[in-house]
Each structure stands twice: as structure tokens, then as C-alpha cells.
Amino acid sequence: MEFGRVKNFVEGEWVDSEAKETWQIRNPALDIVIGEVPMSTDAEVDAAVRSAKAAFSDWRRTPPVTRARYLHRLIQLLEEHFEEMSVVQTKEHGKTIDESRGETRRGIENCEVAAGIPSLMMGDSLQDIASGIDEYVIREPLGVFACIPPFNFPFMVPLWFLPYAIATGNTFVVKPSPNDPISQVKLHELIEETGIPEGVVNIVHGGVKVAERLMKHEDVKGVTFVGSTPVARIVYRTCGETGKRVIAQGGAKNFLVVMPDADLDFTVASMMTSFYGNAGQRCLSGANAVIVGKDDGFYKKFAEAFVEAARKIKVGNGLDEGIQMGPLQSKDKKERVVGYIEKGLAEGAKLALDGRKIRLEGNLPDTCFLNPSVFVDVGQQMTIAREEIFGPVACLMRAENMDQAIEMIHASPFGNAASIYTANGGWAREFEYKVHAGNIGVNIGIVAPMAFFPFSGMKDSFFGITHGQGKDAVRFFTETKVVIRRWY
Amino acid sequence: MMECTTAASVITYLSKIELDTATLYEQWGSAHEKLRDSFAAFAKANRKNEQRVKRAYYSVVSDALETGFCFKDLRADIVIPEFSRGASVSDVLNLAIGLEKEIQAFYVKAANSSRALLADVPRQMDKVSQERSKRVEQLQTLAASAL
Numbered sequence: 270m271e272f273g274r275v276k277n278f279v280e281g282e283w284v285d286s287e288a289k290e291t292w293q294i295r296n297p298a299l300d301i302v303i304g305e306v307p308m309s310t311d312a313e314v315d316a317a318v319r320s321a322k323a324a325f326s327d328w329r330r331t332p333p334v335t336r337a338r339y340l341h342r343l344i345q346l347l348e349e350h351f352e353e354m355s356v357v358q359t360k361e362h363g364k365t366i367d368e369s370r371g372e373t374r375r376g377i378e379n380c381e382v383a384a385g386i387p388s389l390m391m392g393d394s395l396q397d398i399a400s401g402i403d404e405y406v407i408r409e410p411l412g413v414f415a416c417i418p419p420f421n422f423p424f425m426v427p428l429w430f431l432p433y434a435i436a437t438g439n440t441f442v443v444k445p446s447p448n449d450p451i452s453q454v455k456l457h458e459l460i461e462e463t464g465i466p467e468g469v470v471n472i473v474h475g476g477v478k479v480a481e482r483l484m485k486h487e488d489v490k491g492v493t494f495v496g497s498t499p500v501a502r503i504v505y506r507t508c509g510e511t512g513k514r515v516i517a518q519g520g521a522k523n524f525l526v527v528m529p530d531a532d533l534d535f536t537v538a539s540m541m542t543s544f545y546g547n548a549g550q551r552c553l554s555g556a557n558a559v560i561v562g563k564d565d566g567f568y569k570k571f572a573e574a575f576v577e578a579a580r581k582i583k584v585g586n587g588l589d590e591g592i593q594m595g596p597l598q599s600k601d602k603k604e605r606v607v608g609y610i611e612k613g614l615a616e617g618a619k620l621a622l623d624g625r626k627i628r629l630e631g632n633l634p635d636t637c638f639l640n641p642s643v644f645v646d647v648g649q650q651m652t653i654a655r656e657e658i659f660g661p662v663a664c665l666m667r668a669e670n671m672d673q674a675i676e677m678i679h680a681s682p683f684g685n686a687a688s689i690y691t692a693n694g695g696w697a698r699e700f701e702y703k704v705h706a707g708n709i710g711v712n713i714g715i716v717a718p719m720a721f722f723p724f725s726g727m728k729d730s731f732f733g734i735t736h737g738q739g740k741d742a743v744r745f746f747t748e749t750k751v752v753i754r755r756w757y
Numbered sequence: 758m759m760e761c762t763t764a765a766s767v768i769t770y771l772s773k774i775e776l777d778t779a780t781l782y783e784q785w786g787s788a789h790e791k792l793r794d795s796f797a798a799f800a801k802a803n804r805k806n807e808q809r810v811k812r813a814y815y816s817v818v819s820d821a822l823e824t825g826f827c828f829k830d831l832r833a834d835i836v837i838p839e840f841s842r843g844a845s846v847s848d849v850l851n852l853a854i855g856l857e858k859e860i861q862a863f864y865v866k867a868a869n870s871s872r873a874l875l876a877d878v879p880r881q882m883d884k885v886s887q888e889r890s891k892r893v894e895q896l897q898t899l900a901a902s903a904l
Contacts, residue, residue: 351815365763365765365825366765367763367764367765367818367824367825368820368824368825370765370815370818370824371818371819371820371821371822371824372820374815374816374817374818374819375819375820422820425820535873535874538823538826538827538829538874539823539826539874541823541825541826542822542823542824542825542826545825546820546823546825547820551820553821578826582826583762590763590765590766590769591759591760591761591762591763591765591766592763593762593763593825593826594825713821714823715820715821716821717819717820717821
């Protein structure tokens with residue numbers, strides 16, 4: 270096993286879990302075991318929280334500018350280890366090396382933004398709210414926060430939160446996805462190298478039980494979660510019951526609307542990334558492409574170009590730089606996607622490109638691989654048009670006009686992202702104005718907000734008030750205290 | 758020859774081309790006193806270009822960009838001539854002109870096909886391509902004076 274059994278990181282020490290139950294960490298491209306992750310015990314979860322709680326008092330008194338310096342050092346270390354961090358993600362997740370580098374860069378960008386905490390965390394003040402009386406508001410950290418990230422962005426998602434949490438003076442416990450926890454271990458090795466005080470950041474490995482214990486722990490003040498909608502609901506409810514702050518990001522079913530004036534070549538190229546990047550395993554992936562207009566010719570031309578481009582996608586081991594799509598992260602996840610393809614066929618959708626017929630670059634086991642699939646003439650009521658597939662499957666649908674396309678978007682319970690492809694500014698503005706989704710793209714296939722903007726989401730895609738990243742994250746990790754002052 | 762479609766493959770390929778060509782210029786420069794200074798400058802510029810394009814890529818690479826699908830009809834088929842100590846100054850200059858034109862054409866094509874999709878990278882490719890255009894003129898002037 271290349272990475273061995275991963276350890277918990279508690280009180281600044283790497284410690285072996287006493288857990289007997291373990292999961293295998295597999296490289297899905299090669300279908301080999303590369304590591305092992307323990308399902309930590311309740312006592313180990315408690316120890317991680319205790320470690321974070323003990324560190325809080327000193328850490329919150331550490332000046333923000335000093336806290337920011339640890340992040341500056343981390344940024345430097347991440348740049349030095351950029352390629353190593355990226356390669357690990359590809360090995361444990363399967364994504365292409367371009368995608369892993371993109372993930373690494375996004376993670377670093379969040380550290381960069383959070384390093385501006387002396388400015389971001391400033392409060393407000395007003396002299397003379399009444400003669401001789403001043404009032405001001407300060408932002409204070411709360412204590413211990415826990416992070417429960419998903420498997421699809423194992424390196425980046427914790428960094429939507431961790432840098433802001435610690436920069437604002439909180440302490441942090443992350444429970445990485447047991448599918449691919451190695452990049453978090455590598456990240457924390459670098460955090461340790463910054464010399465950050467013991468207990469400020471902690472890792473405790475495990476699955477559902479560990480997550481539940483963190484959510485219910487009385488010393489945890491807030492939880493960030495990214496995953497599926499059913500689990501996000503549970504997280505939101507559980508954290509609500511225990512009086513915690515929560516950011517719970519759920520699933521998605523993103524619509525990409527193609528107007529009749531869209532540039533075909535550009536749109537198709539952009540959509541390939543949207544539908545098939547990360548093998549379709551991301552909450553910002555395109556799911557349904559809605560081609561607008563009554564012109565059968567335009568729809569046909571678009572569908573042909575889309576299918577042709579999808580057919581040409583090179584699928585293989587993401588470490589090969591020429592590869593455009595890697596495997597699904599596990600065999601189970603592949604089987605789930607295959608189940609949806611079968612359901613689509615059973616409900617009468619036309620499969621123009623069948624990704625179950627595996628064509629790989631290189632001699633690789635096909636255990637976790639699928640090639641891109643394209644369904645055409647998909648009906649709005651079909652399961653494949655409604656549910657999150659989380660795999661490389663595109664559904665091509667039609668709408669007579671933009672209003673109908675927007676109605677289709679609004680019929681979905683999800684509201685993570687939606688995009689329009691057009692050269693018409695009026696249409697784009699209408700779309701942006703009317704569509705109820707957290708992240709809107711205009712000629713953008715993956716509407717991934719930069720680190721200085723919130724990662725939004727609406728409806729069943731998000732449960733909470735403030736979001737990850739940027740100023741929203743600073744608000745989430747701080748509470749406001751108002752002081753009114755007069756002197757005799 | 759390999760078709761390049763991903764940003765990672767193009768950046769690695771360009772990196773190799775720039776560095777291999779830098780080495781070749783140094784070898785040619787050491788074999789011909791007359792070319793030494795110009796070719797040393799070319800080698801230095803190549804290494805700078807390699808860093809410039811790579812840095813642009815690593816700075817903007819993002820899960821939101823179309824890095825897997827940003828290049829089209831781009832083939833990694835530039836042939837770098839073998840160094841031959843016996844080649845005359847005129848032969849070397851002709852080889853260099855041909856090579857530079859090929860590299861420039863690759864940069865132009867790469868920049869054009871990725872312009873809408875890859876943010877800063879095509880902009881840097883344009884800059885390198887413009888510099889290469891000047892370099893071809895310089896080489897042609899040297900070739901004319903070598904006659």
C-alpha cells in the first residue's frame with residue numbers, strides 16, 4: 270500500500286487509531302489498494318474535539334495578523350508541493366491531473382483570501398450614537414468547528430472553510446471522506462510544518478458514526494458539510510437540534526440552456542467540461558442541456574456536435590496528461606450511474622452515446638470506468654432528468670422558448686447552478702434575473718465562484734444562511750458583539 | 758504524432774520544446790563563434806518563455822476552466838533538428854529559421870483554439886509568438902549577412 274494506514278492528527282501529533290474497522294482507499298484508475306482508513310472510535314472523536322477546544326483559548330488571543338502569517342506560510346508550502354498535492358488527488362480520486370491542479374489552485378486561493386483576515390474581520394463603529402456615546406460591533410470567533418467534506422473534491426472543499434475558521438480564531442476538526450482522505454493528510458502535514466500551535470487543526474478519520482458524533486458533540490459550535498441532499502437535510506436538522514451553526518450543501522441537477530444564437534463550437538467545448546469534467550462527479554456539473562427553439566435543424570445540429578465531441582473524449586488514467594476524463598471514484602459509484610442509464614432506457618429515453626461500452630486509453634481495468642453517455646429527446650418527467658446522477662451522463666432536452674426553459678429549471682427541487690449560452694445580453698439578463706439558483710453562468714459551464722465570492726446554492730442544494738468562501742465564511746465563523754460605551 | 762487536447766499535455770509539450778531548443782541553441786552557439794551571442798540570448802529567452810507559459814497555466818488552472826477540452830486540432834509534431842558539429846553557419850541558420858517558424862505556428866494555433874476557454878494562457882502564448890516572429894527576422898538578417 271503506497272500510503273499505508275492513515276493516522277489521525279490530534280494535539281499536533283499523528284496518532285494511530287485503535288479502530289478495528291477500516292476501509293480500503295483505492296486508486297480507481299488502477300483498481301488497486303493504496304491505503305487504509307480507520308473508522309475512529311467515539312473516544313478518538315472526543316479527543317480531537319478536546320484538542321481543538323483546549324487550543325481555542327490561546328488561539329483566539331493570537332492577533333489576526335499573526336494567525337494570517339501561518340496561512341502565508343501554508344500558501345508558500347502548498348506552492349512548493351503543488352504537484353505532489355495534485356498527484357495524490359488523482360491517485361485517490363481518479364480525476365485528471367489538470368482537474369487536480371485546478372483543485373489545488375482553488376484551495377490555495379481560499380488560503381490567500383483568508384490571509385487577508387485583519388481586514389476581513391474588522392467590525393464597524395459609529396461615534397456619537399447619542400452625544401458622548403459611541404457604539405461599535407466586533408467579530409468574535411466561536412470555538413470548535415467541524416468539517417465533513419465529500420469525496421469529489423477531497424483537497425479543496427475543506428479549504429472552503431478551514432482557512433477562514435482558523436484565521437478568525439476558531440479551531441477546527443476535519444473528518445475527511447473515507448473514500449479519499451490522503452490529500453487531507455498531506456495538507457495537514459504541511460499545516461503542521463507551518464508551526465501552527467497544537468490542536469488548532471485536527472483530523473479524525475471515519476464514516477457516518479464519526480460524523481454523527483461530531484454533529485452531536487456539545488463542544489462543537491458549528492459544522493460545515495458538503496454532500497448529497499438527503500444527508501444535508503439530516504446534518505441541518507441535527508445541528509439545529511444541538512444549537513450549532515451549519516453550512517450544509519446538498520446535491521444538484523444543473524440546467525444548461527442553449528439559446529438559438531449560441532456559438533456552437535464554443536458551447537459544445539464548454540459543455541464537455543461541464544458534463545464530463547471530474548467524470549460528472551461535482552455539484553456544479555451540467556446535467557440537463559436544454560436546447561431552446563422550435564427549429565428542429567438547430568437541435569439536431571447541436572445534438573450531433575455534442576455527441577461527436579463526447580465520443581472523442583479520451584478516458585483513462587488521470588495521471589496521463591493527455592487524458593480528458595478519469596474513472597468514477599469507486600465501483601459502487603459506477604454501478605449507481607449504470608443504474609440510471611438503465612432507468613433512462615426503461616423510461617424511453619434515447620441513448621445516443623452509450624458510455625457503458627468502455628473504450629480506454631491504455632491497458633487499464635475497467636472496474637470504475639465509464640465513457641461519456643448522452644441521452645437525447647429526454648422528457649422532463651423522466652428520472653434521469655429529475656434526479657442527480659453524479660456521473661458522466663448528459664440529458665439533452667428541448668424547450669420552445671426561454672421562459673419554458675426557466676420553468677423546467679424551477680420545476681427541479683435543486684437550485685445549485687444554471688447557465689445560459691447566448692450572444693444576446695437581454696436574454697442573459699432575463700435569465701440571471703429570473704432563475705432561482707445560487708450560481709448563474711452566462712456562457713460558463715462550471716459556475717464555480719472564486720474564493721473571494723460565496724459558494725452559493727438555493728432550494729434543496731443548500732441548507733443554511735451564509736455560505737463557504739470569502740466574506741460569507743468570515744461571517745459564518747464569527748459572531749457579532751455590540752458594544753455601547755460612554756465615559757464619565 | 759500525439760494530438761494535444763488538454764492544457765496539461767500542451768504545457769508539458771511546450772516546456773519540452775522550449776528547453777530542448779534552448780539546449781540546441783547553446784550547442785550551435787558553442788560550435789559557431791559568430792552565432793554565440795545571439796544564440797545565447799535565444800536560449801535564455803526560451804527558458805523564460807517556458808516559465809512564462811507554465812506560470813500562466815499554474816496560476817489560472819481551475820476546476821471551472823475547460824482545461825481538458827481547450828485545444829483542438831493541435832498536433833505535437835515539431836521536429837527539433839539533431840545537433841551536428843559539422844553543420845555550416847548557413848545550414849544552422851536555415852534549420853533555426855525553419856524550427857522557429859514551426860514553433861511560432863504551434864503557439865498561434867494553440868492560442869487561437871484556446872482563446873475563449875483558457876484565460877491568461879493564450880495571452881502569454883500570443884506574446885511568445887510575437888517574440889518568435891521577431892526572432893525569425895533576426896535569424897533571417899543573420900542568414901543574409903552570412904552569405
